[in-house]
Amino acid sequence: MMRRVAGAMGALIAAVVAAPGPAADVVKGNQVYMMHCAACHGMSGVSVMPGAPNFARLERLLQPDTALLASIRNGRNAMPAYAGILTDREILDVIAYLRTLRQ
Numbered sequence: 466m467m468r469r470v471a472g473a474m475g476a477l478i479a480a481v482v483a484a485p486g487p488a489a490d491v492v493k494g495n496q497v498y499m500m501h502c503a504a505c506h507g508m509s510g511v512s513v514m515p516g517a518p519n520f521a522r523l524e525r526l527l528q529p530d531t532a533l534l535a536s537i538r539n540g541r542n543a544m545p546a547y548a549g550i551l552t553d554r555e556i557l558d559v560i561a562y563l564r565t566l567r568q
């Protein structure tokens with residue numbers, strides 16, 4: 466049992482190390498979220514603006530990071546565009562954070 470857990474941890478660490486570029490930073494993503502996103506999407510991901518997806522219920526999150534990156538960069542209807550305000554790195558950090566909001 467312990468060996469299986471250790472083996473899984475080893476595989477996980479190897480996968481993280483092998484990933485191209487730095488892994489997304491959810492701590493930075495949290496800071497970006499509180500500053501730029503929480504006003505509409507809510508502090509805990511329960512949206513406070515009508516029409517904004519509820520991330521606590523995984524709304525709109527069943528899409529690849531690349532699709533979410535494009536929406537956040539370019540904006541979408543009532544949501545402003547973040548290109549020029551946030552770097553792609555910051556947007557990817559915040560996407561990683563969105564994926565932790567599930568309740």
Ligand code: HEC
Nearest residue numbers: 501502505516517518525533536537541542543544545559
């Ligand atoms: C002014 C309010 C507002 C702010 C601020 C805001 N959003 Fe949104 N967001 C919305 C609304 C409204 C939608 C739904 C847009 C639509 O599809 O009609 C949305 C949609 C989304 C989606 C789903 C996109 C898709 O492809 O379906 C994501 C992901 C998202 N927002 C992330 C963020 C992040 C990350 C931030 C901060 C960097 C942010 N939003 C800031 C209002 C906002």
